[in-house]
Amino acid sequence: MIAFTVNGTEQQVEVSPDTPLLWVLRERLGLAGSKFGCGEGLCGACTVHIDGVPQRSCITPVGDVQGKQVLTIEGIPENHPVKKAWLAQEVSQCGYCQPGQIMSAVALLARKPKPSDDDIDRAMSGNLCRCGTYGRIRRAIHVASGHVARKGGPKP
Amino acid sequence: MSTTSTMSRRQFIKTSALAGGGLLLACHLCAGRRDAAAGGDTVFAPNAFLRVGTDGSVTVIVNKSEMGQGVYTSLPMLVAEELCCDWQRVRFQASPVAPEYNHTQFGPIMVTGGSSSVRSEWNRLSLAGAAAREMLISVAAQQWRIDPAACRAEKGVVHGPADRQLSFGKLAARAAKLPLPKEVRLKSGATVLLGRPLHRLDSPAKINGTALFGIDVHVPGLLTAVIERPPVFGGTVKNFDAAKALAVAGVKQVVTVDAGVAVVADGFWPAVQGREQLEIVWEEGAGAGVSTHAMREEYARLAATPGLVARRDGDAQAVLAKAARRFEVEYEVPYLAHAPMEPLNCFVDLKKDSCLIRTGSQFQTVDRNAAARVAGLKPEQVSLETTFLGGGFGRRACPGSDFVIEAVQVAKQVGQPVKVIRTRTDDMRAGYYRPMWYDRVTACLDKHGLPLAWQLRIVGQSIIAGTPFEAAMIKDGIDGTSVEGAATTPYAIPNLQVELHSPKNQVPVLWWRSVGHSHTAFVMESFLDELAHAVGQDPYQYRRRLLAKHPRTLKVLETAAKKAGWGRPLPSGHGRGIAVHESFGSFVAQVAELSVDSTGHIKVHRVVCAVDCGRIVNPDTIKAQMESGIVFGLSAALYGAITLKAGRVQQGNFDDYPLVRMSAMPQVEVHIIASNEPPGGVGEPGVPPIAPAVANALFAASGARLRSLPMTAEKITTARKKG
């Protein structure tokens, strides 16, 4: 039995501890917002926060989160500045990568409220977007931080 | 699918010329079917595409798959514009598979592709909205005992004389009792919604984790399967031992399907763990002999021999034979995977006399019929529900219905709802690629330095051969999608010959975002640039001289050049490149600005894009699709290649099949040309110009001319050494 907290709720799961956290969230806990893109830590679609740090849940054995706090896209409040900026900048296309992008962006802003373009490059380059929404993501992060974008994507 | 773009344009002109003045149009829409996606509290279902509820809400039923391109917003906008409803009350719903949702031009199938959604649905959805509006107005006019002509609709309310008002919600129940109008008058005057950058209706669901993709489908008792596939294309199972796989906790069953051996488990992880324990002996067959290296040599040999003629103006061969100076080079591009962010998957719930499929498909009728065939059911017994697609790019429109068929084959042996998921590596190695191409191009110039003769030989597999579309899309041995963008070049070249070789092999190929244009634009626009430089002319002005008869192409070219500051000095080591290309009824020019470091690594700093896609539905969607196409094309230009050795695909994940990441993202600017021309596509046309724009910029920056994609540091270093 592995016990941990997800989005503020205590959870206990009976599952082999080497099962990646991603599949426990998606299949056992009904939290399908975190996505499977590569399974090898290469795309960031599965990004969640573990004790406040963004991690790739596809390569995190659930046994490792015993007693820890997990935050997923479903736990980000509707009025969060990152979500509002994502809507205002109309970032999403197919949308598949966006939960992971948002989790990385939320973590970046928590650590660095006014990130530079280089900060964004560093924090966000682990998140792939096949639809190519990077310009808008950059802009949305600047908007969410209250910063004026310097090299952001086009404004809708 | 792209070959029908001309047809769609002509059809549009025919009807839209009438539509402009608010004229009467015959209305052939079928009545709404209650069983076809009727919502709970809807009362007014005048046709297959919209529902009005007593609460005034409007549900637009969308027959196109939402894969990022924004159809769940642009198509509702077309309906809402004519319906004159309140945009805030508009919702979308995916349509079921039914004849009334078939493509208006691509034959009796429901399909999303060819950048055709807005173009092909404009008239039908405008009529659908207008017909409903007229019915709602009639009801109000009856109630007020006045002439309907004295009423108008706006934002979901019918207004009559003396400030009388009735909301659509109040009118819906009675409107439902009216007969359908035989003729419908489209609105005249300024548009209310079209042309405005409205927010996407699907965005909220996509940022809170509730948007349902195929891979997210879950029902009680669901099993998950992964399939071990042969290591080479065309391979089959000789024998296998499942004992160890079955011993893995959670594994329920191991079954064989045409695609290989499936491990069925109570979750994804045990299925993958079980698969690792399978012991399979494969019969590899001829596929084991395939290598892209050998294939390239064969293609090069073919390129030296005459092919089937796809376009012939003048006599290029004779002119070239006599030319004092000839330019002859070879271009090549590799196989490419679509690599949608959501790997392919398919949910199947198969019962004795019914089958429910939930998946992200672009090819619903084809997939449903394939499922019925495999399940031994009638097509009507199979319902296919379209989820959101985590990217499509053509991969989810597969004539072979591969990912649906394998799932139904598993389901037949399992007796429980099951979802087959491909891992990223399964997805990348199981095939269907943009074909590898090898082209030889020869030209000579007139006394002004402009092309006098141009001969292009294209060598590569047909994506249509062997599919049900062969009869319609291959003419005299020529697959139009293999030569599109080259045989259709707008440049004024008096002696032009485009030839085609379509060799066959085991590697499965498919349309990949922008189809043939993804390769022809690179060849045509790079080689034209070479010729301009060869005679010391500015490549932008050179193009202008050859485009005098093509005002729309010329306009995007000039706009992109102007906005990019063409000709203005750049920092040393930087270069600008330009390219222009027409595809899917739209015209796109791009200027790329880049620098390249001493190790041969390219950094693209800025891309300026101009697009003329005719009449505009949602300008922000157009911008987003141009941005998206540029990044998609840039990944291919800089990194993308699928290679095979001893039949085995060498790439398997994003480490060896890299995509553009945030750190490599250029600044992108999109300029939309105001236009009253018929609408063109936007999902694909942003892709073709970027590879040549970057290759041309690389030449400007470094003197290295790359005729082979992707433009790796190694190739750039070699090209630089050659000077």
Ligand code: FES
């Ligand atoms: S799915 Fe976890 S990083 Fe790609």
Ligand code: FES
């Ligand atoms: S929005 Fe489609 S992958 Fe990012």
